[in-house]
Amino acid sequence: MARAILIVLDSVGCGGAEDAHLYGDAGADTLGHIALACAEGRGDRAGLRSGALALPNLVRLGLAHACEASTGSPLAGIVKPASPQGRYGYGVERSQGKDTPSGHWEIAGCPVPFAWGYFTDLENSFPADLVAAIIHAGALPGILGNRHASGTAIIDELAEEHIATGKPICYTSVDSVLQIAAHEEHFGLERLYALCRQVRALVDPLRIGRVIARPFVGGRETGFNRTGNRKDFAIPPPGETILDRLAAQGRPVVTVGKIGDIFAHRATGAEIKPFGNAAMFEAALTAWSDLPDGGFCFVNLVDFDTEFGHRRDVPGYAAALEAFDAMVPRLEAALCPGDLAILTADHGNDPTWPGTDHTREHVPILAFGPGIAPEPLGRRESFTDIAATVGHWLGLGQVGPGRGW
Numbered sequence: 001m002a003r004a005i006l007i008v009l010d011s012v013g014c015g016g017a018e019d020a021h022l023y024g025d026a027g028a029d030t031l032g033h034i035a036l037a038c039a040e041g042r043g044d045r046a047g048l049r050s051g052a053l054a055l056p057n058l059v060r061l062g063l064a065h066a067c068e069a070s071t072g073s074p075l076a077g078i079v080k081p082a083s084p085q086g087r088y089g090y091g092v093e094r095s096q097g098k099d100t101p102s103g104h105w106e107i108a109g110c111p112v113p114f115a116w117g118y119f120t121d122l123e124n125s126f127p128a129d130l131v132a133a134i135i136h137a138g139a140l141p142g143i144l145g146n147r148h149a150s151g152t153a154i155i156d157e158l159a160e161e162h163i164a165t166g167k168p169i170c171y172t173s174v175d176s177v178l179q180i181a182a183h184e185e186h187f188g189l190e191r192l193y194a195l196c197r198q199v200r201a202l203v204d205p206l207r208i209g210r211v212i213a214r215p216f217v218g219g220r221e222t223g224f225n226r227t228g229n230r231k232d233f234a235i236p237p238p239g240e241t242i243l244d245r246l247a248a249q250g251r252p253v254v255t256v257g258k259i260g261d262i263f264a265h266r267a268t269g270a271e272i273k274p275f276g277n278a279a280m281f282e283a284a285l286t287a288w289s290d291l292p293d294g295g296f297c298f299v300n301l302v303d304f305d306t307e308f309g310h311r312r313d314v315p316g317y318a319a320a321l322e323a324f325d326a327m328v329p330r331l332e333a334a335l336c337p338g339d340l341a342i343l344t345a346d347h348g349n350d351p352t353w354p355g356t357d358h359t360r361e362h363v364p365i366l367a368f369g370p371g372i373a374p375e376p377l378g379r380r381e382s383f384t385d386i387a388a389t390v391g392h393w394l395g396l397g398q399v400g401p402g403r404g405w
């Protein structure tokens with residue numbers, strides 16, 4: 001029997017998407033622009049990191065080769081090995097959109113066959129009847145925000161008014177999301193979750209991908225900070241995913257981080273949700289060491305996206321990549337004969353790009369494990385090739401419409 005671990009480095013795109021112009025993202029390249037910024041001294045931060053981007057383990061497995069195949073340009077400041085030790089290539093997203101559910105569902109074998117609903121108006125983003133329904137459902141005195149915003153910026157701006165009035169802060173982005181920020185103590189965490197569940201039902205007819213609870217703590221003196229109690233209320237995937245196939249066959253499954261939320265907790269096995277990339281990686285390794293034959297471990301590492309991509313923080317993003325790179329040898333050491341590891345991403349979030357939103361990009365794909373011969377995977381015409389590969393590896397038959405390698 002075999003096992004597989006699939007780690008999604010949230011937002012670690014590798015540029016090159018031919019349809020990026022449809023999203024206002026022509027030329028966006030998360031990894032490429034971080035590497036370039038670092039090579040030019042724009043990735044330095046005292047006490048954090050400095051110099052060229054250093055990803056020796058990922059580059060050894062083929063990351064620089066994958067990036068160059070995607071964009072046609074080398075990663076600045078990085079010397080490629082003559083022969084990578086892993087299988088490397090890049091994936092093209094077929095689903096419309098550039099958000100987390102689209103990317104993950106396609107990776108899992110279920111591309112999105114419909115167009116998401118969006119709140120496109122930058123101000124007064126939510127229709128008046130929806131605002132009225134939210135206020136009625138939550139017995140609220142009103143809502144604040146009601147526009148496109150960066151989550152940290154809008155909390156800084158409106159948290160005190162939120163505490164004074166009891167009105168939750170509702171905002172959106174270019175993604176198919178309705179986000180609700182509220183203070184954990186003044187508004188109440190469970191009350192926020194309950195409100196999000198009610199709003200989830202209200203926006204189902206609008207095909208909104210996610211309602212996201214964004215709890216925060218703090219006060220005027222200390223400043224306000226979001227907590228690890230974020231919760232995403234997603235619509236379920238519109239077809240079978242590899243998780244469904246595994247569940248149908250009674251296979252052991254562990255999901256780490258946001259995976260449970262992203263798949264609306266359908267067939268998501270044992271869910272583990274620690275806070276932060278390092279804690280999630282540790283939890284994944286622990287779960288992996290106990291995972292029986294035939295099992296699957298599906299991990300999302302969200303900090304790249306939430307903490308650094310949306311915050312347009314190049315040094316922070318570079319440091320997070322370097323920290324992950326340093327973890328890779330422990331993952332390799334944890335692989336036994338018959339095990340397959342895949343690293344990929346769900347979309348881009350170029351921290352050098354205007355705005356604070358995701359960017360439409362290709363994603364790198366690295367696959368490795370004991371006895372897995374290195375070879376180029378080339379251009380994969382859909383992220384679904386990943387589910388197809390894992391499905392065959394685990395003896396599940398053909399999963400999704402993809403082409404396994």
Ligand SMILES: O=P(O)(O)O[C@H]1O[C@H](CO)[C@@H](O)[C@H]1O
Nearest residue numbers: 149150151152173175177310
């Ligand atoms: O600015 P914050 O609140 O992190 O919001 C971001 O998080 C959402 C979900 O990933 C994205 O749609 C983007 O708006």
Ligand SMILES: [Mn+2]
Nearest residue numbers: 010011100346
């Ligand atoms: Mn994502």
Ligand SMILES: [Mn+2]
Nearest residue numbers: 305306310358
């Ligand atoms: Mn995001």
